[in-house]
Amino acid sequence: MLNVKTLFVGQRVGKKAEVEVGSMDFEYGAGTEALYADQDSFNEGYRLRVHDLEGKLVPSKVVLHFGYIGDFNKVNAFGRMHRLGEINYVQVMAEKKLGKRFTASAEFDRLRGLNLIRNAAKVTLPDPWLVNDLRIETVARLNDGATAGWALHLVKTKNRLGSFNPGIYYSHLPTGVYRVGLAQALVNGDVYGTGKRIGVTAKRQVTKSFDVSAIITRKLEIEPGFRWRAQIVGRYQLADLLKRLP
Amino acid sequence: MILKYFGFVTLLFAGVAALAQQTPASKSIFEVPQADIYARYRYIDNTSGVVTSDDLQYRLRLVRTQVRELKPAAASPRVGATPGSASRRLNGC
Numbered sequence: 001m002l003n004v005k006t007l008f009v010g011q012r013v014g015k016k017a018e019v020e021v022g023s024m025d026f027e028y029g030a031g032t033e034a035l036y037a038d039q040d041s042f043n044e045g046y047r048l049r050v051h052d053l054e055g056k057l058v059p060s061k062v063v064l065h066f067g068y069i070g071d072f073n074k075v076n077a078f079g080r081m082h083r084l085g086e087i088n089y090v091q092v093m094a095e096k097k098l099g100k101r102f103t104a105s106a107e108f109d110r111l112r113g114l115n116l117i118r119n120a121a122k123v124t125l126p127d128p129w130l131v132n133d134l135r136i137e138t139v140a141r142l143n144d145g146a147t148a149g150w151a152l153h154l155v156k157t158k159n160r161l162g163s164f165n166p167g168i169y170y171s172h173l174p175t176g177v178y179r180v181g182l183a184q185a186l187v188n189g190d191v192y193g194t195g196k197r198i199g200v201t202a203k204r205q206v207t208k209s210f211d212v213s214a215i216i217t218r219k220l221e222i223e224p225g226f227r228w229r230a231q232i233v234g235r236y237q238l239a240d241l242l243k244r245l246p
Numbered sequence: 247m248i249l250k251y252f253g254f255v256t257l258l259f260a261g262v263a264a265l266a267q268q269t270p271a272s273k274s275i276f277e278v279p280q281a282d283i284y285a286r287y288r289y290i291d292n293t294s295g296v297v298t299s300d301d302l303q304y305r306l307r308l309v310r311t312q313v314r315e316l317k318p319a320a321a322s323p324r325v326g327a328t329p330g331s332a333s334r335r336l337n338g339c
Contacts, residue, residue: 235284237281
């Protein structure tokens with residue numbers, strides 16, 4: 001089955017800005033799908049992105065996004081494009097890169113009447129250390145039942161095994177963060193789900209184009225939803241192959 | 247309502263304009279920055295029981311970047327699309 005999940009038009013304005021219109025994926029900043037939208041999800045709207053900004057006190061990237069989030073079961077963009085006229089989501093995000101090792105982002109979101117603040121930081125640590133990639137992120141709902149969640153990801157990327165990357169994460173996304181009435185206004189990554197969860201991850205880059213990744217997670221509290229979850233994925237990247245075709 | 251039509255019209259005209267740009271015969275129409283196919287096996291222990299599933303999915307990201315510059319260092323319209331198989335969430339979780 002072929003589904004066009006996203007379909008957008010972008011226009012570069014000068015060298016540091018671009019605008020996009022249509023059905024698009026999300027801007028995650030330094031965060032992940034653990035506390036934000038599933039990477040398979042989509043939204044319809046209008047986005048301004050200014051990047052490669054310079055200056056100590058100036059963000060490296062700024063994003064302003066007006067759009068619609070919903071229709072989670074309508075995979076095809078043509079069935080969602082009429083939502084361009086319905087704005088239920090505003091994102092204002094700033095991202096700052098400090099050297100090669102540190103990236104942080106902060107954003108304010110207005111989503112179906114919810115006021116949300118999301119912050120994230122990603123740090124690349126020295127090769128000999130036990131952990132080489134550290135990422136921490138938080139999300140807070142400020143109104144109508146204020147609550148907050150956070151997640152921590154630790155991954156070893158530089159080791160004697162070369163392309164083997166073991167990791168561990170903890171995530172806590174209370175169900176109430178994105179709840180509006182009985183529905184979820186935003187669906188985070190399906191591997192993470194909601195509630196308190198701990199998991200181990202591993203990724204093996206078998207060849208330049210083929211990798212195998214695995215994850216085992218366990219929910220740490222008794223609530224409806226999945227408790228244990230294990231998943232193994234083999235992925236082959238075709239982009240280089242397609243580029244070589246005449 | 248105005249916003250709705252503005253979005254549609256912008257999308258339509260910009261898409262047609264970008265696709266209509268002259269392209270040298272040696273250049274492909276689309277760039278492919280991302281394309282992958284992945285097979286997955288899942289084990290999920292719900293409070294109501296155990297579910298296992300396997301699936302095969304694919305993603306292809308196409309970007310049409312204008313070859314002929316309209317204005318130096320000013321304009322570079324592009325059209326993007328991400329065809330793919332059904333959402334993960336529709337496949338059992």
